[in-house]
Every structure is written in C-alpha cells, then in structure tokens.
Amino acid sequence: MRLLLSAILLLLSCAAMAQSKSFNGSSSGTIGVYSVLSINFTNLTGVISFNTPNDYFNGITVNNSATIAVKSNVNWQVSVASQSATFTPMSMGASADMPSSILAIRRNGYTSFTPLSVNGQTLKTGNRGPATTNGNTFDIDTRLDPGFSYSGGNYILGVVFTLTQQ
Amino acid sequence: MRLFLITYLLLLFVSEAQAQNGNNYLEVITNTSLNFNCNSPETLENDQTINGAITIRVRSRNNNCSVYAKLSSYTGPSGYMAFPYPIQLVYTSTNSSRAYGIVNAPLSLTTSDQLIFRQYSSNSVFNYYYNLRLKALGYTYPIGQYSFTILYTMTQP
Numbered sequence: 001m002r003l004l005l006s007a008i009l010l011l012l013s014c015a016a017m018a019q020s021k022s023f024n025g026s027s028s029g030t031i032g033v034y035s036v037l038s039i040n041f042t043n044l045t046g047v048i049s050f051n052t053p054n055d056y057f058n059g060i061t062v063n064n065s066a067t068i069a070v071k072s073n074v075n076w077q078v079s080v081a082s083q084s085a086t087f088t089p090m091s092m093g094a095s096a097d098m099p100s101s102i103l104a105i106r107r108n109g110y111t112s113f114t115p116l117s118v119n120g121q122t123l124k125t126g127n128r129g130p131a132t133t134n135g136n137t138f139d140i141d142t143r144l145d146p147g148f149s150y151s152g153g154n155y156i157l158g159v160v161f162t163l164t165q166q
Numbered sequence: 167m168r169l170f171l172i173t174y175l176l177l178l179f180v181s182e183a184q185a186q187n188g189n190n191y192l193e194v195i196t197n198t199s200l201n202f203n204c205n206s207p208e209t210l211e212n213d214q215t216i217n218g219a220i221t222i223r224v225r226s227r228n229n230n231c232s233v234y235a236k237l238s239s240y241t242g243p244s245g246y247m248a249f250p251y252p253i254q255l256v257y258t259s260t261n262s263s264r265a266y267g268i269v270n271a272p273l274s275l276t277t278s279d280q281l282i283f284r285q286y287s288s289n290s291v292f293n294y295y296y297n298l299r300l301k302a303l304g305y306t307y308p309i310g311q312y313s314f315t316i317l318y319t320m321t322q323p
Binding site for chain 2 (some may be wrong): 021022023024025026027028029030031032033034035036038071072073074128129130133
C-alpha cells in the first residue's frame with residue numbers, strides 16, 4: 001500500500017515538473033472619442049448680375065450654386081442665416097434697406113426656397129459618417145428676387161452656414 | 167513513505183520556484199500612458215501611434231520561450247463595433263541576440279493569443295520594444311470612452 005501511494009506521489013511530481021509554464025504581463029489604455037463635426041463649403045457661383053428687365057420681373061435662380069460637404073461622428077444638422085438683416089450697399093446710390101429675405105436658398109432637387117433672415121433655419125439634417133455617406137454632401141440652389149423697389153448698384157450679404165450636433 | 171513524501175514536496179516546491187524565480191520571467195513596462203484622443207477630423211482620419219509605448223523584458227533561462235499578445239478585456243460605449251478592435255502592436259526593435267520568429271508586421275490585436283516573438287534560452291534579460299497604434303476610426307465609431315487591456319503571455323514547453 002505504501003509503495004502504491006509513493007508511486008502515485010512520484011507520478012504526480014513528475015507531472016507537475018513536465019507541464020508547460022507560462023508567465024503573464026499586461027498593459028492597459030484608453031481611447032477617447034469626442035464629437036467631431038466638419039463642414040466644407042465650395043462656392044460655385046461668383047457675382048450674380050441683374051442685366052435684363054426679365055431678371056427683375058422673375059428674379060434669378062442659380063441651381064447648384066454651392067456644394068456643402070459634412071463629415072461628422074454624430075448626427076448633424078446644417079442651418080443657414082444671414083449675417084445682417086439687410087444687404088450692405090457697395091456702390092453710390094445703392095439702397096441701404098434691401099432685406100436679406102430677397103435672397104433665398106434651397107437644397108438642390110427641392111421646390112420651395114427659404115428666404116434668409118438673421119435667425120438660423122434648418123437646411124438639412126444627416127447621419128454620422130464621412131462626406132461620402134449618402135446625404136452628407138449636397139448642393140444648394142440660390143434665388144435672388146429684389147423686384148423693382150431698390151436702387152441699382154452693388155450689394156453684399158454675408159451668409160452663415162452652421163453645423164451642429166442633432 | 168516519509169522519504170517519498172519529502173521528495174514529493176521538494177519537487178513541487180522546485181517546480182513552483184521555477185515559475186516564480188528570476189530565471190524565467192516576463193515583465194511588461196508601459197513607458198508612457200496608452201491613451202488616445204480623437205477630437206478632430208485629422209485624428210479620426212489618420213492612424214495615431216504612441217512611439218516607444220511598451221517594453222517587454224524577457225528572461226528565459228530554462229528553455230526556449232514563445233511570447234504572445236491578445237486583448238484580455240475591452241469596453242466601449244453603447245453600440246460600438248467591437249471587432250476589428252482598432253489597436254495594433256507594432257514591433258520596432260530588440261537588444262536580444264537570441265530572438266527568432268519576430269512578427270515584424272503590425273499586429274491587429276484580437277481576443278486570441280497571437281505570437282509576437284520567440285527566444286532561445288539564455289541567461290540574459292532581453293528587451294523587445296513596441297509602438298502602440300490606433301487605426302483611424304473614421305466617423306462611424308460612437309463617441310465615448312473606450313478601454314482595453316493587452317495581455318502578454320510567455321510560454322515554455
């Protein structure tokens with residue numbers, strides 16, 4: 001009996017010696033991902049000129065006047081507003097009271113225009129993703145319709161596109 | 167019987183001592199904080215690398231050894247895509263004259279052990295140097311805090 005027990009103990013000892021050994025170490029880290037939103041505006045149109053009576057009767061519409069590309073890792077929205085309530089006259093005799101609302105913007109492919117004001121108005125919403133994500137790059141159309149109420153001249157108006165997280 | 171019992175206990179002690187003593191060990195030295203920040207288009211669109219991030223010190227006196235790495239744990243905000251996990255271990259250099267089978271290509275970590283190098287038995291302690299790389303996340307990873315732990319395992323036959 002003693003001999004048998006001893007033999008078992010020896011076998012166990014040999015097994016303990018024969019098993020492969022392993023040694024461990026570790027390292028830990030973190031990744032912080034924060035909201036990132038980027039907008040790129042490519043203006044495709046320069047000065048818009050009113051040269052004919054029809055331009056005043058009908059206004060001027062410029063389709064695909066600019067391209068907006070958004071890349072964002074959160075769902076987003078782009079709003080548009082004018083920097084001031086009126087156009088700034090840039091030449092002698094030009095009117096000082098031409099409102100920003102005679103400039104209107106829409107997404108290309110849509111029918112109704114949004115007249116600009118100093119209050120931001122939503123132009124488009126979209127999902128997170130790079131600029132190549134469907135809907136994250138789009139064109140806008142521009143319409144100017146001053147009618148006959150304002151003097152001829154050169155005018156300028158700042159337009160602000162704002163990208164925010166939804 | 168007493169003799170065999172003493173022999174058995176001694177052998178067990180020797181076996182345990184071999185796993186713990188200075189003849190064979192693996193030490194992981196984190197040379198800098200392993201933290202990545204993605205807070206701009208550039209950091210989302212490009213890989214980020216922490217140079218000289220990790221040193222693995224190995225002494226394998228009793229036998230040849232193999233060293234493996236894997237992700238032992240990882241967390242992220244709700245909705246994140248766990249795999250492929252965007253962390254790579256990038257071998258840079260070693261002072262070992264006994265190394266072989268070093269994986270030179272950037273190693274994308276998974277939850278399974280992947281070989282990073284082997285070493286012939288030696289009395290010396292050798293260092294293996296690694297960079298840690300965060301692959302460009304792009305714009306589809308949910309915002310929030312991610313964490314990971316890399317486990318290194320040295321085995322001897």
